[in-house]
Each structure stands twice: as structure tokens, then as C-alpha cells.
Amino acid sequence: MASDTGTLVRGRLGRRVGSRAGRRGGLTALAVVLSLLSLFPILWMISSSFKSRATVTYGKLLPQDFTWDNFTYVFTQVPFGRWLLNSFVMAAVITIAALFLHSMAAYALARLKLPGRDSIFAVIFSTLLITAPVVLIPLFIIVRQLGMLDSYAGLIVPLIFNAFGIFLLRQFYLGIPKELEEAAIVDGCGYWRVYWSIILPLSRPILSALAVFFFLANWNQFAWPLVSTSSADLTVTQVGIASFTSQYGANWNYILAAAVVAVLPMLALFLIFQRQMVESIKTSGLK
Structure with missing residues (x-):
């Protein structure tokens, strides 16, 4: 049994x-x-990207006529290096400025006892519901009135604000124990010293993840650079790649070769900061 x-x-x-x-x-x-x-x-x-224009649309995965001519054209016949530099400058400056300003705004909204603090945060958060094309024309008019069109300032400044960054950082700061700040204040630190010496060092994982997010998002910007600039010296990578399309058709071999080169910095950035991105996802506060 x-x-x-x-x-x-x-x-x-x-x-x-x-x-x-x-x-x-x-x-x-x-x-x-x-x-x-x-x-x-x-x-x-x-x-x-290694196929000729005649065979790029044949549907076969492997190239039958392997050629480097597409990359040669991209780097010799068009100012692709200048396009990459413009994209890098725009994305890097926006990322650095956004992280600095967003972290200060998020700390104020999370810790400082401001009148109407929650209402201010609600208004900021509600802007996430507005898509970029909706504000494109009003933003263009404002930038034109300020005399910033066709300049690095007009290309960069309007893209610094991002409600997502403020929201994510605020939620992270709410998870930091208040005892750390109270101890620093008792020792004589002001709000700026608390923010600079305590909050920012603890925010490295989330700031690293946001840095990757902001850089990639602005590296891929197309609509705003297309609208706000007309000078060839300010052309960014995505707008430059689009110029390979003419009224007679698209040069897909050149477009794909340029796209491969444009993807490499993003791939390198992700590989370098992937650990910090995973940490920021796992971290919901300090215990």
C-alpha cells in the first residue's frame, strides 16, 4: 500500500x-x-548597405555583389562627418543640460515645501499627454520671435525640457530616506549642498539611464531640426540621410549605409551603460 x-x-x-x-x-x-x-x-x-543600388531591393538577405562603394560615397561625396558632429553636439548638450535642470526640478518637487507643489507637478506631468507634432508650430513661432532660428540655440534649447525625466527623477527621490537629508541639514548643510553632495551621488544609476534615453532620443531627432534649421552647416544626421531621397526615387543603398554608421554610436552607448540601465530599473529606493 x-x-x-x-x-x-x-x-x-x-x-x-x-x-x-x-x-x-x-x-x-x-x-x-x-x-x-x-x-x-x-x-x-x-x-x-553592402549591396549596389540595382540589387538592394532583390529580397535576398546576403549581398550577391559585395561593395564598399556606398560607405565611400557617404564619407566622400556628402558632408556626413559634419552631420554626425551636429547630431553629437545637439544630443550631448541637451542631455547634460536636461539632467542638471531636471534633477534640480525633481528634487524641489519631491522635497521642498513649495506652495502648490503638487499642482505644479500635475501640470508638468500632463504635458506627457501632448504629442510633439501638436506643439511643433507654436514652438517654431516662439523660436522665430526670439531670433533663434537656424542656430545651435534654436536647435538645442527647445528640446531640453522633458516631463518624463522630471517625473522619473522625482519618483526616485521620493524613495531616498529623509534621514540622510535631515542629518546633513543638522550639520549645517543648505539645500544646495544636500542636493549636490548627497542627492546627486545617490542618483547615478537613474541619471545614467536617463542620459542614454535623452542622448538616443535627440540623436534620432528629425522633425524639429528639419523645421528649425535651413543652413547646410547645421544639418543633423537624420535630416542628411533623408536628403538621399529625391523626386525620382530613393537611393536605398546610400540611405542604409548612412543608417548603419548612425547606429554605431547608439549601439556603443547602450553597451557601455547597459549595467547602469538595468540598475535603474531594479532600484526603486534605498533601504
Whole structure:
């Protein structure tokens, strides 16, 4: 009787383990399929950047007539280096300014006892519901009235504000124990010293993640640089790549070669800061 009961229990455990293994295997297979579907456009872009214009749309993944001419054209026939520099300057300056200003605003909204603090934060947060095309024309009119069109200032300043950064940093600061700040204030520190010496060092993971987010978002800017600049010296990468399209068709071989080069800085940035990004996702406060 006891042996029959043991056999029954082992059978049930075996079926449960088999069922869990089957579900895990199915989820793994699904993840592999989704990963391949996500990677296929990138692999196709890289492969097609080495094809000639006549074969780029043939539908074959591997190039039949491997050529470096597309990259040669991109770096010799158009000022692609200047485009990359403009994109880098714009993205870097916006990222640095946004992190500094957003962190101060978020700290004030999280810790300082300001009149109407919650209402101010609600108004800032509500701007996330407004899409960029809605404010494109009003923003263009304001920048034109300020005389900032076709300049680095007009390209950079309007893109510094981002409610998402203020929201994320505020939520992070709310998780920092108030005892740390109270101890610093007792020792004679003012709000600025508390912010600079305590809050910012504790914010490195979330600031690193936001730095990657801001840099990538502004590296890929197209609509605002297209509207706010007309000088060839201020052309950014995305607008420059779009110039390979004419009324007679698109030079997809040049577009894809330029796109591959434009992706490399973003890929390098992600690989360098991926650990900080994971930490910022896991960190919800300090214990």
C-alpha cells in the first residue's frame, strides 16, 4: 500500500515537473522567435548597405555583389562627418543640460515645501499627454520671435525640457530616506549642498539611464531640426540621410549605409551603460 502511494506521488510530481518544463520550453522558443523577428530588420539593413543600388531591393538577405562603394560615397561625396558632429553636439548638450535642470526640478518637487507643489507637478506631468507634432508650430513661432532660428540655440534649447525625466527623477527621490537629508541639514548643510553632495551621488544609476534615453532620443531627432534649421552647416544626421531621397526615387543603398554608421554610436552607448540601465530599473529606493 505504501509503495503504491509513493508511486502515485512520484507520478504526480513527474507530471508537474514535465508540465513546467514544457511551459518553460515554449516560452523560450517564443522568446527566440520574437528576438529573431526583432533582429531581422537590423541584419537586413547591414547586409543591404553592402549591396549596389540595382540589387538592394532583390529580397535576398546576403549581398550577391559585395561593395564598399556606398560607405565611400557617404564619407566622400556628402558632408556626413559634419552631420554626425551636429547630431553629437545637439544630443550631448541637451542631455547634460536636461539632467542638471531636471534633477534640480525633481528634487524641489519631491522635497521642498513649495506652495502648490503638487499642482505644479500635475501640470508638468500632463504635458506627457501632448504629442510633439501638436506643439511643433507654436514652438517654431516662439523660436522665430526670439531670433533663434537656424542656430545651435534654436536647435538645442527647445528640446531640453522633458516631463518624463522630471517625473522619473522625482519618483526616485521620493524613495531616498529623509534621514540622510535631515542629518546633513543638522550639520549645517543648505539645500544646495544636500542636493549636490548627497542627492546627486545617490542618483547615478537613474541619471545614467536617463542620459542614454535623452542622448538616443535627440540623436534620432528629425522633425524639429528639419523645421528649425535651413543652413547646410547645421544639418543633423537624420535630416542628411533623408536628403538621399529625391523626386525620382530613393537611393536605398546610400540611405542604409548612412543608417548603419548612425547606429554605431547608439549601439556603443547602450553597451557601455547597459549595467547602469538595468540598475535603474531594479532600484526603486534605498533601504
